[in-house]
Amino acid sequence: MCSSMRRSREVKKLHLHFDDDLTDEQRLRFAAKANIAQARRDAVNKHSAEQPAAQRRFKFFRWLKALFT
Numbered sequence: 001m002c003s004s005m006r007r008s009r010e011v012k013k014l015h016l017h018f019d020d021d022l023t024d025e026q027r028l029r030f031a032a033k034a035n036i037a038q039a040r041r042d043a044v045n046k047h048s049a050e051q052p053a054a055q056r057r058f059k060f061f062r063w064l065k066a067l068f069t
Contacts, residue, residue, distance in 0.1 A: 022030065
């Protein structure tokens with residue numbers, strides 16, 4: 001189903017401000033989960049940046065070959 005186009009002003013009105021409805025405990029849990037996820041993303045990005053691109057490509061093709069054998 002295709003939705004109709006909205007003006008940029010209308011889209012900005014639709015933004016939810018869920019942080020206003022959170023209790024302090026919920027806000028702390030949300031922040032803790034977000035921090036853990038960010039640390040995980042940073043670790044993955046650091047690991048992939050340390051590997052040369054050719055080595056990553058080789059692992060992909062090795063995985064692909066193993067998939068079809």
